[in-house]
Amino acid sequence: MATKQETALSELAQPIHQTLSQYRVRQIQAVLTLLDEGNTVPFIARYRKERTGSLDEVAIRDIEDEAHRLTKLNQRRDDVLKLIAEQGKLTPALKENLMHATVLQQVEDLYLPYKQKRRTKATIAREAGLAPLANWLLTFPTGGLDERAAALVAADKGLPDVASVWAGVHEILAETFSEQAAFREWIRRYTWQHGELTSKLKRGAATEDEQQVYATYYEFTQSLKQVPPYRVLAINRGEREKILSVGINVDATSILQYGHFRLVGQHRGPAVEKVTAAFADAYKRFLGPAIERELRRQLTDQADEHAIQVFGNNLYHLLMQAPLKGKIVMGFDPAYRTGCKLAIMDANGRFLAKQVIYPHKPADAKKRAAATPAFKKLLEDYHVEMIAIGNGTASRESEEFVSQILKTLNRPVYYVLVNEAGASVYSASANARAEFADFHVEERSAVSIGRRLQDPLAELIKIDPKAVGVGQYQHDVPKKALDEQLDRVVETAVNQVGVNVNTASPELLTHISGLTTTTAKNIVAYRNDHGAFNSRQALQQVPRLGPKAYQQAVGFLRIIEGSDPLDNTDIHPESYSAARQLLTGLNLTTTSVGTPQLQQQLAKLNQQQWANQLGIGPATLADIVTGLSKPGRDLRDSMPAPLLRQDVLTMADLQPGMELQGTVRNVVDFGAFVDIGVKQDGLVHISQLADHYVSDPSTVVTIGDVVTVWVLSVDENRQRIQLTMKQAARD
Structure with a gap:
């Protein structure tokens, strides 16, 4: 017999279906039940596809939001019915009208004549x-x-x-x-x-x-x-x-x-x-x-x-920019009077060295002369391969300084202009002080800029999303609603990518499904005390990480080079038995995970037959196959790589009709702003995004895209650059 709660959820599913008719009642009821059981949206989307019919995070949140709206409507309706009844004025017709109200405004309109009001x-x-x-x-x-x-x-x-x-x-x-x-x-x-x-x-x-x-x-x-x-x-x-x-x-x-x-x-x-x-x-x-x-x-x-x-859409694509893996990077925080702060990180983002140079006026000639050899020495001593230059004050002069030096080197070194919005916010935060207690604020900023190039997701989640500068009137909208949406975006991005549990910061772990600030810190503390985790199972020893939190989180946590190759996949431990049975059926073991031999066999697999044989759903088997084929996979690897530069452009160099490559930095209702290598981003107006009509710029470009543009006009006095992406501009 159905419980009272199950009945309530079942009754809620039908009116949700009337609004969200693209989802079946069964799917809606499954989502409501899973949420009521304490499951997170990322967990449901990834590991409960059989129950929801493979609904993604967006669909699940649509259902969750509509359930909240209807619950609020029902509560207000009940309150109004009670208030009018207490006045002895609740007629059958009025009650019927209230029961048929589908939006809160209708309820309030019907209640208005009975509402307590001041003397008129x-x-x-x-x-x-x-x-x-x-x-x-x-x-x-x-x-x-x-x-x-x-x-x-x-x-x-x-x-x-x-x-x-x-x-x-x-x-x-x-x-x-x-x-x-x-x-x-x-x-x-x-x-x-x-x-x-x-x-x-x-x-x-x-x-x-x-x-x-x-x-x-x-x-x-x-x-x-x-x-x-x-x-x-x-x-x-x-x-x-x-x-x-x-x-x-x-x-x-x-x-x-x-x-x-x-x-x-x-x-x-x-x-x-x-x-x-x-x-x-x-x-x-x-x-x-x-x-x-x-x-x-x-x-x-x-x-x-x-x-x-x-804002949420832009933030998602900003977080999902391709990381620059395996490169030694120098973070370069430009400035005039206080000097340019440099910080070098190894290929894993670990801090190696820092220094301040004074290549720009008003520094005296002696300091400016010393900047070049000091900069070159750092490049050579630490074998720097990439330089991330912040795009703030003095970035233009710093770009010229770096470009001139790179031309004198005997090996290829590239630079990338990195959006430093919010770097100063992070640098002054308690988290930054805890990580680099003896650093000046600007030196922490140089580290942040460098790490943004190496792993945008891991670095950007350390700051308030509103500070990253990819929105449109974000400071005018309700703070609570904005924060809720941005938290959802960050949660989705982090869990879609997954994290290396042995290198992830507490800030990154906090956004993993099922983890809280406390459990994230406990994971890091346990790692520091006992050494690197060798298996996912070892996470069960972390204080206050209970069975439910472990179930929700473990599939999104990776163990690189652990005792079990399956721990470096997005296969959930609850499906390990099915994964091992599949490997055994192919005469292979977990040591074959990710090998070309296994990939070839899995490509020819009759998935429906194997799903029946293993007693699992076809969606679950498809995920197992993907996990076995591509362990440690990162969705961001398919995103556009950062646009590397060795030479610099000025606004004076730009001429109408000039063809350039640039990186999309922001997408708004009226177009997109593109970094083409000069200090000022150029605007591609919505009317210039394509040869056909465009109603929404985000359907054409997203943040991080590398696009080909042509210069339409340049206004140096107003610091404005008009660009086009229309193919006709080639003629």
Whole structure:
């Protein structure tokens, strides 16, 4: 017999399916059950494919989010039903309407007439006994209005004359009309369909916008349905800075006609004018402003959500950039007065040496002369193969300095411009101080810049994602929602790649499925005390790493050169028995994992037959086959490699039509910014991304892509470079 919790999850699956019809009810119910059992999204996506029908992280999170939304809706509905029932006003029709509400706004609209509110003019009029007259007026009597009103004149009730009586009735009707759910829903929909978002320069605000940042929006009008998210956020920021006045324009004629049709219909007589006037006033004072606030909030919520998605998508591709494996790297943090900080890391990212040189003015001639031999000596003493130059202050001059020296060497050494956004944030953090306690902040930054080239994922997760500079208005969106999304992105990226448990930092381990800050630190502490882990099974000895956490985490933790070759695959230990049976059936052992011989046999495998023979699902077998074929595989190896350089360009070198290769640094709604080797990134506007129409730049390019571009124009004064990716530019 199903438990109460199982029944609740089953009942939740059907309404989720109505919204997310692309997923089957069975899949939704499986996801809800697995989440309820305490499984993480990465674990479910990787190791429970048979139960979910191979849903990925995005699909699982879609279902999780919709479950949260419906749970919140159901809770609010229950609260509203209880509150109205306590007032003795819950009719069967109202209850039915509430039960059929599918969004929170509908529930709130229905609850509005029963909501506790401050004393209003309408409240005072009701207390004076005018509600019956207001209700009678809605029957559209053919006469006797003033006589009925005169009977209610009472100076002690604030009703000294007939005019004051009708004023009170007017207030009751206006408030009543403004609280009717049907009116609010229709006007909201009509305004959304036909309204326009407008913005104007506030009187006297021109001096506050000296750079004319908001000049586009000094006289701006666009359909609500068509305003792109980035414009909404820009306009909102201009309004917050008191540069712009913003509103929604809509022709009220049709709205007033709708109110007349619904309230008056075919009625005639003296009551019509009073009812019509009350509805017009209700729209002007209550409905119109309320709907405007709601729709602007809706626009902002949609823009926030979009900006968060853009940031998340960019962050994912930034984290998933190909690592530069097996190279000795120098991190180069440029500066003028305080000198350039250098840090050298071995092929595994271990710090080797640091030094400060002064190749740029205002350093004196003696220090500048000493910079070249000191730099060359470091390159040769440590056999540096790659130089990662931060793209901040003095990067242009530092790039020229490095380029000139590389031309004098007898072996190939390359440099890469690395986005240093957030490096200073990390350098001043407690984690950086703990790792390099005796370093200056800038020296830690040089280490971070170098490691970003070696392993972007491992280094970038050490800092607040908002500091990496790949978003769009990320500082304007709700912090909680942004943090939640970025945490999800980091979790997805880290678990898709997996980590070497014997070299991973606590910061990296914290993002592994099932691990917490405490268990991540305990793994590192145990490793330091007992030496490198020789098997995944040894992780069970780590304090506070219980069976559930071990189950969720172990498949994403790699043991390189351990006692069992399967520990260097993404095969979960729960599938080791099936993997070994498969190897035995092929007359091989685990020592053959990753060999060409095994790969050839697995390529010819009848997977359905073997899945039946082993008693496992075909998806699980497919993952086992992949793991046996490619132990230690890294999804990032298929990503574009960093663009290596030996010579430098200046903006003065750029000419229209020039063909260049560059690295995509940021993707926003209106295009992509590309690093072409000069200090300033060039913009490929959305209209220049392809020969065909592009509605979303992220469908064409992602961060880290190496692309071919052509120069359209260069404005050195404004430091702007316009680029194109259209093939027609070759002609």
